[in-house]
Amino acid sequence: MRDRDDMTFSMAEHARRLRELRERMAERHIEVAVITDPENLCYLTEYQTTGYSYFQCLIVPLEGEPFMITRLLEETNVHARTWVELTRPYSDTGDAIETLWHALKEFGLDHKVIGYERNSYFFPAYQQDRMRSTFLDTRFVDIFGIVEEGRVIKSEEELTVMRHAARATEAGMEAGLNAAAPGVYENEVAAEICAAMFKVGGEYPAVLPYVTSGPRTLIGHATWEGRKIERDEIVFLEVGGCFRRYHTAMMRTVFTGEPPKVVRQATGIVKEARAHLLDAIRPGMTAGEIDQLNHNIINDNKLGGYLITRAGYSIGIAFPPSWDEGYILSLKSGENTHLQPGMTLHLLPWIYGVQDQYLVGLSETIQVTEDGCQSFFTKPPADLVTRG
Numbered sequence: 001m002r003d004r005d006d007m008t009f010s011m012a013e014h015a016r017r018l019r020e021l022r023e024r025m026a027e028r029h030i031e032v033a034v035i036t037d038p039e040n041l042c043y044l045t046e047y048q049t050t051g052y053s054y055f056q057c058l059i060v061p062l063e064g065e066p067f068m069i070t071r072l073l074e075e076t077n078v079h080a081r082t083w084v085e086l087t088r089p090y091s092d093t094g095d096a097i098e099t100l101w102h103a104l105k106e107f108g109l110d111h112k113v114i115g116y117e118r119n120s121y122f123f124p125a126y127q128q129d130r131m132r133s134t135f136l137d138t139r140f141v142d143i144f145g146i147v148e149e150g151r152v153i154k155s156e157e158e159l160t161v162m163r164h165a166a167r168a169t170e171a172g173m174e175a176g177l178n179a180a181a182p183g184v185y186e187n188e189v190a191a192e193i194c195a196a197m198f199k200v201g202g203e204y205p206a207v208l209p210y211v212t213s214g215p216r217t218l219i220g221h222a223t224w225e226g227r228k229i230e231r232d233e234i235v236f237l238e239v240g241g242c243f244r245r246y247h248t249a250m251m252r253t254v255f256t257g258e259p260p261k262v263v264r265q266a267t268g269i270v271k272e273a274r275a276h277l278l279d280a281i282r283p284g285m286t287a288g289e290i291d292q293l294n295h296n297i298i299n300d301n302k303l304g305g306y307l308i309t310r311a312g313y314s315i316g317i318a319f320p321p322s323w324d325e326g327y328i329l330s331l332k333s334g335e336n337t338h339l340q341p342g343m344t345l346h347l348l349p350w351i352y353g354v355q356d357q358y359l360v361g362l363s364e365t366i367q368v369t370e371d372g373c374q375s376f377f378t379k380p381p382a383d384l385v386t387r388g
Contacts (some may be wrong), residue, residue, distance in 0.1 A: 007046055007083065008244045010322070013157050014083055017044055020150050022062055030114035030143060032104070036123040037327075039317040040147040042245050045082040049074045052122055052319060055096035058084070062108055069100055090183040097130045110135060133214045148328045152314055153342035157247065159367060162316070162344060166248040166365065166376035168202025168241030172209060172249050173381055180235040180254040181387040186211045186224035190310030193239055196305040203242045206318035210238040217359050218352070220308075229328075232257040234358050235387075240323045247315055247323040249346045251361030254385045266303055266351050266360045267384045273297040273349035274362050281366070281373040287335035290347075294331075298351050305354035312347040315365060344376075360384070 007014075021044065035041060038052040045058060047068070054071040067086030068078050075089040088106075090099040104110040117123060118130070132140055136345055154162065176197035179189045185359075193209045211224040214233040227234055235254040240247050255263055273294055280293055294311035310333075313326035324346075329337055331345065345368070350361035362383050366373045 007081075008161060009046065009157050011083065013155060014045070018060070018066070021060060024146050024149060025060070025062055025115065025143075028115070028143070028146070029113060030107045030112045030115040030141060030146075031062050033143060033146065033276055034058075034100075034114060034116040035060060036120045037117050037147070038122060038319045039245075040117070040289075041153070042317050042319075043147060043151050045078075046082050046244075047077055047082045047084070048245055048345070049077045052121060052290075055123070055127060057100065057123075059103065059107075059109070060110075060376060061107070064107070065317075067103065067107070069103055070095070071096075074232065097127055097134060100131065101134050104135075107182060111137060113139050113141060114372055115141045115146065117144045117232050118142040119144040124216060124327065132364070137145075145328075149326070151316060152328050153340055154316060154344050154367070155342070158316070159342070160346070161246045162248055162367075162376060163200065164243035165241045165246050166378075168200055168243060169198040169239050169248045169250050169365070169383075170241070170377055170379050171200045171238040171369070172197035172202070172241055173237060173252055174335070175386045176211065176237045176239060177208065177252060177381055180213075180229060180237070180256070180385075181257045182229055182231040184229050186227050186229065189229075189235070189237070190215060190224040193237070197239070197241050201243065203244070205242040206241045206247060206320050206323040207240055209240070210236065212236050215357070218357070229256060234263070234360075236359060236361060238361065238363070242318075242323075245317050245319065247318050248365040249315060249323060250377065250380075251350060251363035252381055252383075253360045253362070254384065254387055258386065259386060262303055262355055263358055263360065264300075264384070266305055266354045266358060267362075269298060269301050269303070269305075270349050270351050270360050270362045271383055274347070274364060277347050277349060278364070278366070278373060281339065281368065283339050283341055283368060285339050287329060287331045287337045287339070288333055290331045291333050291335070294347075295333075298349065301351070303354045304356070305351040305359070307350070308352040309348055311349075312345050315344055315346040338348045339368050341368050341370050
């Protein structure tokens with residue numbers, strides 16, 4: 001492993017991550033791991049590029065030096081960003097799977113038990129089929145989740161990086177709340193959010209901010225679309241700040257005028273749910289119990305609103321199209337995974353469809369501590385912001 005002064009994480013941290021991966025490989029009798037998931041590559045090596053739609057992988061043998069296969073252009077990211085010394089790139093007219101085959105033969109790994117991430121978004125089925133048909137004498141095993149087992153609990157170094165991301169989230173949300181007012185276009189609000197995040201050191205997030213107003217707030221995962229914000233309506237904001245690919249996220253709500261009683265009541269219900277979650281969460285609690293608590297409070301209302309989603313999800317390293325680590329841990333009914341210190345969660349106390357026209361969201365990103373939980377946000381904005 002090559003030491004580099006400008007890496008985000010210490011070499012001791014990287015050595016630990018690699019060692020623990022190899023321990024899990026040995027437990028499963030995997031001799032070689034082919035890692036293709038962009039988040040997992042980043043976790044193990046700090047490798048990142050926006051060109052992750054091209055085939056790329058880290059080859060981790062149980063013994064010996066790991067090496068990477070990337071598109072030739074992306075090889076520069078290996079040398080500039082990571083501790084990895086060995087690379088085997090392919091050109092734009094080359095063949096990625098053929099390059100993989102030659103590299104494994106070169107290092108004497110082609111007849112080993114090879115694990116690969118069968119559910120990786122960016123290792124499509126046609127490439128997997130070609131790999132399996134090319135290596136006729138090789139045993140392949142699905143190891144999807146083997147890296148994520150390490151990612152779900154963040155180290156102190158990772159938590160420090162997420163605190164940097166939280167500063168970007170706070171700055172973006174504050175700017176968005178200040179900008180959202182009657183007569184302002186959603187695009188202008190989005191521009192203020194992005195500028196504020198980037199000015200304080202935030203980097204491009206896996207998802208740009210959600211900015212919706214009026215009737216558009218009830219469209220799932222919609223964002224700005226050029227609409228002018230009107231008086232006496234909801235503006236919904238969800239901001240995810242990013243630093244070194246680690247994310248934190250926050251929802252807040254604006255009302256452009258004097259909020260009607262039903263909006264204040266809805267805000268009170270969501271505030272109650274958030275307070276109960278922050279008070280209840282601690283190691284040993286299951287993900288399903290969190291979801292049940294959130295649903296019990298949100299859905300026990302006479303306003304016609306309801307909780308339309310799960311209670312939250314793991315959050316951390318992410319590339320587009322999502323900052324969501326819910327495929328690692330999702331706070332949903334029936335999920336019996338127990339919380340552990342170092343887990344980081346985006347909690348979603350929000351109420352949807354109040355009188356078929358309002359929603360209120362007050363989400364929080366937290367870390368599970370030894371005896372409870374703690375928010376990443378040190379300067380949280382108001383729960384319901386009014387703009388005349």
